[in-house]
Amino acid sequence: MKKTLLSLLVACSTSAMAAQSYEFGVTLQGYDGSATSSVSYGGQIARHALHNSLKKVAGKGDQAQMNTYLSSTEAGRVILDPVSKDGFPVKQSKIDELSSGKDLLSSAYDGVITGWPGNPTGQELLEQLVDAAAKTKAGYDPVNGYDYVQLISKFAMGAVFYNKAVNHYLEEKLEADQHPNNEAYKPGTAYTGKEHVWDEAFGYFGAPANGLSLSAKEVVQITKQNPEVFAKADANGDGVVDLKSEMAFAHAYYAASVDASAGTNYFHTIMQAFVDGRQLISDAKGKALTDAQRTELKEYAAVIATAWQQVIAEAAFKYAGSVYADLEKIAVIEEAHGDVSKAYRNYVKHWGELKGFALALEAAGRDLGNAQAGLDRLIGFSPVLFGDAQVVALDGKGGFVQANAGPMQEYKLNMIKVQNLLAQSFALEAKLNDKTAGMSDVLEQLNAAAQSAEND
Amino acid sequence: MLESYLTWLMEELATAGSSLLDLRKRVSLWYLLSAVGFAFVVFYWRYGKHGWQRLLPYVSPKVWLSRSSRTDVGLWLCNRLLLALLIPKTLTHALWISGLYYYWQKQGLTPLGLGWSTTWVMVLFTFCYVIADDFSRFFTHWCLHKVPMLWAFHQVHHSALVLTPFTVFRTHPVEGVLFFMRSLCVQSVMVSVFLVLFPNQVSLWQIYGVLVTTFLFNVLGANLRHSMVVLSYGPRIEKWLISPAQHQIHHSTDVAHYDRNFGVLLAIWDRLFKTWLPGNDQQTLKFGTGRAIDRTGVIGHWWIPMMDCADVIRHGVAKRCRNLKKRLTIREP
Numbered sequence: 131m132k133k134t135l136l137s138l139l140v141a142c143s144t145s146a147m148a149a150q151s152y153e154f155g156v157t158l159q160g161y162d163g164s165a166t167s168s169v170s171y172g173g174q175i176a177r178h179a180l181h182n183s184l185k186k187v188a189g190k191g192d193q194a195q196m197n198t199y200l201s202s203t204e205a206g207r208v209i210l211d212p213v214s215k216d217g218f219p220v221k222q223s224k225i226d227e228l229s230s231g232k233d234l235l236s237s238a239y240d241g242v243i244t245g246w247p248g249n250p251t252g253q254e255l256l257e258q259l260v261d262a263a264a265k266t267k268a269g270y271d272p273v274n275g276y277d278y279v280q281l282i283s284k285f286a287m288g289a290v291f292y293n294k295a296v297n298h299y300l301e302e303k304l305e306a307d308q309h310p311n312n313e314a315y316k317p318g319t320a321y322t323g324k325e326h327v328w329d330e331a332f333g334y335f336g337a338p339a340n341g342l343s344l345s346a347k348e349v350v351q352i353t354k355q356n357p358e359v360f361a362k363a364d365a366n367g368d369g370v371v372d373l374k375s376e377m378a379f380a381h382a383y384y385a386a387s388v389d390a391s392a393g394t395n396y397f398h399t400i401m402q403a404f405v406d407g408r409q410l411i412s413d414a415k416g417k418a419l420t421d422a423q424r425t426e427l428k429e430y431a432a433v434i435a436t437a438w439q440q441v442i443a444e445a446a447f448k449y450a451g452s453v454y455a456d457l458e459k460i461a462v463i464e465e466a467h468g469d470v471s472k473a474y475r476n477y478v479k480h481w482g483e484l485k486g487f488a489l490a491l492e493a494a495g496r497d498l499g500n501a502q503a504g505l506d507r508l509i510g511f512s513p514v515l516f517g518d519a520q521v522v523a524l525d526g527k528g529g530f531v532q533a534n535a536g537p538m539q540e541y542k543l544n545m546i547k548v549q550n551l552l553a554q555s556f557a558l559e560a561k562l563n564d565k566t567a568g569m570s571d572v573l574e575q576l577n578a579a580a581q582s583a584e585n586d
Numbered sequence: 587m588l589e590s591y592l593t594w595l596m597e598e599l600a601t602a603g604s605s606l607l608d609l610r611k612r613v614s615l616w617y618l619l620s621a622v623g624f625a626f627v628v629f630y631w632r633y634g635k636h637g638w639q640r641l642l643p644y645v646s647p648k649v650w651l652s653r654s655s656r657t658d659v660g661l662w663l664c665n666r667l668l669l670a671l672l673i674p675k676t677l678t679h680a681l682w683i684s685g686l687y688y689y690w691q692k693q694g695l696t697p698l699g700l701g702w703s704t705t706w707v708m709v710l711f712t713f714c715y716v717i718a719d720d721f722s723r724f725f726t727h728w729c730l731h732k733v734p735m736l737w738a739f740h741q742v743h744h745s746a747l748v749l750t751p752f753t754v755f756r757t758h759p760v761e762g763v764l765f766f767m768r769s770l771c772v773q774s775v776m777v778s779v780f781l782v783l784f785p786n787q788v789s790l791w792q793i794y795g796v797l798v799t800t801f802l803f804n805v806l807g808a809n810l811r812h813s814m815v816v817l818s819y820g821p822r823i824e825k826w827l828i829s830p831a832q833h834q835i836h837h838s839t840d841v842a843h844y845d846r847n848f849g850v851l852l853a854i855w856d857r858l859f860k861t862w863l864p865g866n867d868q869q870t871l872k873f874g875t876g877r878a879i880d881r882t883g884v885i886g887h888w889w890i891p892m893m894d895c896a897d898v899i900r901h902g903v904a905k906r907c908r909n910l911k912k913r914l915t916i917r918e919p
């Protein structure tokens with residue numbers, strides 16, 4: 131009910147203001163420079179390019195290269211993804227063209243991650259994963275069941291982008307004493323404090339500036355650099371896709387991907403709240419925001435944070451379903467005495483995606499209640515492996531310790547429980563790859579219908 | 587610490603209070619009023635323009651302000667607070683149902699694949715769920731009367747000297763836990779089996795977010811069952827549905843009425859278990875257990891049952907010892 135009201139409110143306010151693209155003029159009072167736009171989030175896009183490139187090199191297992199894109203801030207780094215393709219040219223090819231001196235690691239969550247052995251901080255975990263990936267062939271560790279490409283990528287998106295946006299910019303940075311709107315963000319900038327704070331959060335989401343005029347399917351195809359959507363992606367028609375404003379990255383892609391498959395509306399909900407919040411700041415015309423304005427802004431921020439969290443949980447839900455399906459396939463192949471190596475490879479890959487997204491949920495300092503302990507316990511520190519073993523701890527030298535975890539096929543039940551837990555805890559709507567046969571909907575009804583201890 | 591405790595206390599009490607407007611709760615204002623409307627129509631039809639006078643006990647201050655009635659409300663609020671601590675809030679059901687759902691499949695249960703529409707599955711599931719739920723309520727209630735250790739707790743409900751709609755909450759916390767477990771069992775089994783047989787099609791038939799039968803039951807005067815208004819459905823309908831008058835017989839002090847009419851919705855279980863009695867608009871009954879507990883407050887209603895239960899156990903043990911000794915002494919020579 132609350133949500134429908136809010137989305138109704140969001141819908142009404144946009145028709146009134148009609149900002150359809152994330153483009154806003156200069157409002158800073160006393161500004162005498164030449165800039166006409168106050169929008170700036172090049173540093174965030176640089177980190178998206180770092181993440182995409184890190185994912186590419188993680189599949190090669192070269193530690194020095196991985197560190198180049200994880201923790202180094204050196205000049206001259208080449209963007210490995212996205213790069214120009216036939217029919218889909220990209221404007222930038224160097225990280226420095228987006229923003230110089232940026233790295234991923236220092237922006238990552240520095241709180242504790244309970245879902246990984248040894249309770250590392252988010253930053254430590256990213257380093258550990260890269261170190262471990264370097265010791266494997268192509269980022270794949272069949273012995274412990276780890277696909278480091280997936281683990282690194284899915285966790286990094288949460289620990290950096292989602293964390294910075296919802297835990298930092300859309301949280302503490304919205305307070306009155308932080309980067310006020312009646313001052314430049316920094317001396318000399320064309321944008322106010324609050325304008326830039328909001329832009330940085332938007333940049334981390336990773337949506338193209340014209341996202342509201344794109345369908346979810348088109349957003350997905352832009353990330354995939356499909357030449358058929360090039361004209362749509364190249365919003366300013368200059369013949370190249372500008373990574374700074376015309377590309378779709380990270381969670382914006384996942385939001386659109388869930389929407390495209392399930393008909394939900396996560397991408398546009400988040401996009402609309404970003405545009406409306408930014409419009410509100412623009413409308414203040416360079417004056418400090420009133421308490422009422424900041425309250426309204428925080429409501430937009432809450433819409434964004436909730437939907438963003440749901441997108442990550444939807445992704446985890448989907449991959450829990452994939453893990454279940456992989457276990458079924460493995461059982462069938464084993465029964466027929468076939469070769470399970472390919473099915474096992476998929477199982478490990480999907481588990482890495484599930485675990486990466488589940489860890490991402492923990493990586494933004496938001497209280498998950500019972501869900502966090504539940505997810506940690508049900509998913510465990512690794513998939514259940516052949517021989518019914520599972521990683522349970524780290525030894526003194528940082529190696530993984532395995533122990534018996536019960537029959538491998540029983541891990542399917544954990545996946546059902548994971549899906550229920552996610553659906554209930556985060557009020558999921560898409561629920562792709564549902565292996566619970568629609569259980570959470572019935573449970574919701576039953577809770578409402580007759581959860582009473584009364585008798586006659 | 588104290589502050590968070592007080593917040594929690596206030597929140598729990600506030601949700602209890604919000605039951606009064608919640609269509610999912612029997613004591614919501616709407617159902618309290620609809621019961622009057624329903625009884626008014628029936629009495630007018632049966633007794634003409636003076637029929638409404640039979641409704642007077644429903645609003646009698648003497649009933650509502652009596653000690654027994656105040657204890658109802660006291661137990662309602664105090665039990666809520668206690669059960670909020672005893673019964674884990676969410677997810678328990680989900681874990682159980684997940685486990686069973688997985689278990690049935692492992693046992694070889696598969697989707698029926700009958701191609702039924704979701705509406706038909708909804709109707710079938712609702713029907714089966716209501717039957718199972720109603721029977722489990724009947725059977726639990728039957729056990730509460732027949733098993734001395736359980737009766738020790740259920741006597742709380744029967745110690746009411748007057749009946750008001752809030753008497754429905756007059757239970758011992760232990761009974762509350764039992765009923766929680768009952769619903770856990772029924773829901774887990776029904777939902778898990780149906781999910782396997784009809785994947786992605788299972789839902790309940792609801793009106794205003796309330797199970798359709800619960801809604802009708804409440805609209806049509808469920809609150810009269812615990813009230814001093816005597817309304818019988820007539821012998822023909824009472825063979826199938828338990829009327830307010832029949833439930834009042836269940837509360838009667840008359841020995842002839844002991845252990846009768848355990849049912850909630852359906853009367854068929856009582857007929858099957860030979861515990862069925864018809865009601866009558868003209869019946870005049872006395873309520874209570876006739877024991878000291880009738881005249882105690884919340885503390886007494888929490889404490890006495892536990893003492894009684896302990897007694898039952900002690901007697902049981904003593905009896906067993908005696909029997910054992912007897913057998914041993916018989917064998918000795």
Ligand SMILES: [Zn+2]
Pocket residue numbers: 585586743812833837
């Ligand atoms: Zn009763």
Ligand SMILES: [Zn+2]
Pocket residue numbers: 586727731740743744836
């Ligand atoms: Zn009884």
